[in-house]
Amino acid sequence: MSLSDALADQAGHCAALGSPFMARILPLLAEVWPAGSALDAALRAFTGDIGPKGHSLPLRLASGLHALVLTGQDADLIAAYPPNDVSDQALRTALTGALARHEAFLTQWITSPPQTNEVRRSALLIAGAHALVHRTGVRDLRLSELGASAGLNLMFDRYALDAGGTRLGPEDAALTLSPDWVGPAPMAAPFTVCDRRGVDLNPLDPHNPDHALRLRAYLWADQEHRLTLTNAAIRANAAEVDRGDAVDWLDRRLADAPEGQMHLIYHTIAWQYFPAERQATGTALIEAAGARATADAPLAWLRMEADGETRGASVTARLWPGDHHITLGRADFHGRWVDWADNPA
Structure with a gap:
């Protein structure tokens, strides 16, 4: 499964579970993905299914970005996240910047599997x-x-x-x-x-x-x-x-x-x-x-x-x-x- 397909698949699950924002942000991540970067290389090192039924890399990436927001590490990303309502272009710009500025953090973050406690x-x-x-x-x-x-x-x-x-x-x-x-x-x-x-x-x-x-x-x-x-x-x-x-x-x-x-x-x-x-x-x-x-x-x-x-x-x-x-x-x-x-x- 390609990253783009995995992101789209996860977006569908998130929409069904009542998260319009996740359904929106995951396909945008595919559009701005930094191909050839160290983060891209780290993701490609995973073997097997990277989607929701496998390594869940879309959720790992999204949670890493959310962690940046929760810890106040990226002002542009915070401004593009709920409760703020911005255009797709503004969200793309914020995502592009965050992926570049916090590449090391995200590369390390995705090494751990999803951990939730609903x-x-x-x-x-x-x-x-x-x-x-x-x-x-x-x-x-x-x-x-x-x-x-x-x-x-x-x-x-x-x-x-x-x-x-x-x-x-x-x-x-x-x-x-x-x-x-x-x-x-x-x-x-x-x-x-x-x-x-x-x-x-x-x-x-x-x-x-x-x-x-x-x-x-x-x-x-x-x-x-x-x-x-x-x-x-x-x-x-x-x-x-x-x-x-x-x-x-x-x-x-x-x-x-x-x-x-x-x-x-x-x-x-x-x-x-x-x-x-x-x-x-x-x-x-x-x-x-x-x-x-x-x-x-x-x-x-x-x-x-x-x-x-x-x-x-x-x-x-x-x-x-x-x-x-x-x-x-x-x-x-x-x-x-x-x-x-x-x-x-």
Whole structure:
């Protein structure tokens, strides 16, 4: 895939996810791309798919430019970015200058893969956890998140969910999520998190300024609400995320099953990136642990993942003992809307 094609492909995805600015800037990047530069050489060194399903170089480039804006390093680029509204020509000029002036920064920036932590996905985790607690009656939770990034979604019990007028979550919530909600109201079943931990191949520390910049830069400049939510989640974050292979890590977590606690394993748009062999091994580990689960120490596997359908991601769960397969609903990849199907009553 050529850079121009990759930028156009990513622009389409961004438009579908509600970012007109990203849909506009990515094709303009193709028009002003500095062919023959050191940045161009660094990009061409990548092998394989450079588009959204591969190395995601369009997002790496766009986030590098956004980082320049967020850190105030390029006045011309800042003037061309939201909330300012400028002509395509003015934006082309700003991009051309930024690519030249900050070539070394951008060349280094794109060496790291995209790192995001979409807090709005916690809406599904909140509703899903309440549904599973309602089904089991076990109100003490042990959380294990796979592909946890900076751990912002490990704190979902500290957030509130407004689901079409039904509110779940603490009174002193760090933030409130308000997706467009369709379907039955989520079941309310209060719970307490006794233990929380996550794993990621490259975890970020949200309290490290460089890591926090990377989290913020991958948000899109015309979606200020995402930045507001992320900043609130960073302030409230107290989760620990281990560095390592998720399946090996999970094997160790599953060795312990305290009585009176439900072990909730979950992931949001992460499983698809695991190699097929790791998926098979991880599934076998979870199923084996499920076979050992009891009514006093149930095991739940909550998933928000792409399933080949064109509209959003599926939200499903498996629950042991009994290996119940539960369809909870569908959701936008960024958590903008939820189509809830679960009604355990």
